[in-house]
Amino acid sequence: MPQRFDLIVFDWDGTLFDSTALIVKSMQSAAADLGLTPPSRERASYVIGMGLLEALRYALPDLDAADYPKLGERYRQHYFASAHEVTLFDGVPAMLEALKARHHWLAVATGKSRRGLDEALAAVKMERLFDGTRTADETASKPHPQMLLELMREFGADPERTLMIGDTSHDLELARNAGCPAVAVTYGAHAHDSLRRYDPLLVAHDVPSLQAWLLQHA
Incomplete structure (x- = not known):
């Protein structure tokens, strides 16, 4: 054929x-590191596939624009710390x-x-x-x-x-x-x-x- x-x-x-589970957990942990209310699993998993900045803006839309780079850095630290397990x-x-x-x-x-x-x-x-x-x-x-x-x-x-x-x-x-x-x-x-x-x-x-x-x- x-x-x-x-x-x-x-x-x-x-x-x-x-x-998927690691991405959600890393995003929630990054938010907690900054004293923010972590996004729900549904909201955090929805953004998978987007670029990181777009994903963070969707998952935590009320954050000041200047704080997204800091949130992204915390996310990367959590993700790469456990990526070997996936x-x-x-x-x-x-x-x-x-x-x-x-x-x-x-x-x-x-x-x-x-x-x-x-x-x-x-x-x-x-x-x-x-x-x-x-x-x-x-x-x-x-x-x-x-x-x-x-x-x-x-x-x-x-x-x-x-x-x-x-x-x-x-x-x-x-x-x-x-x-x-x-x-x-x-x-x-x-x-x-x-x-x-x-x-x-x-x-x-x-x-x-x-x-x-x-x-x-x-």
Whole structure:
């Protein structure tokens, strides 16, 4: 069967990397460090996928603008102190290896910083599997389409032959803004109903079902 997609772009946190709980805890701890009322789990998890500054502004909207850098620094300290405890979702390495064997280009588009993504990729020894990556501190934050537009331009991939896979509405809106089809996963940050309204090609509830669909339809 001919391949439908040349380029498959994954979100990182909550899609490949099981870090949702750590991100929420780090954001809540950072707020507590500054004597602020921590955001709820729902509010903190909603921002996953955004760039850090945009995420903090949403999670704690009443903070003085001058205090966001301090909050961001506390967040990074909490996150990196425990990042080594987090790993890929079960089945992710095998899925990526299978897609690589089919000669898809694989990429990551993430709200993480370049430092954060590079350290995570090195920790799980996955650098060789990805042909391209984009982070929120080197391009526009999701859901702006710039990440996908840059990756498509890098590989000469057309929008209709580029697939975005993510666990948040920011990922699916990114795909829509770039004119690309998308697949949603529900084992990350956002609930099924908030993802379904973007009409993804698939809503996958675990990595095995995502892999099975990709090997048959991608």
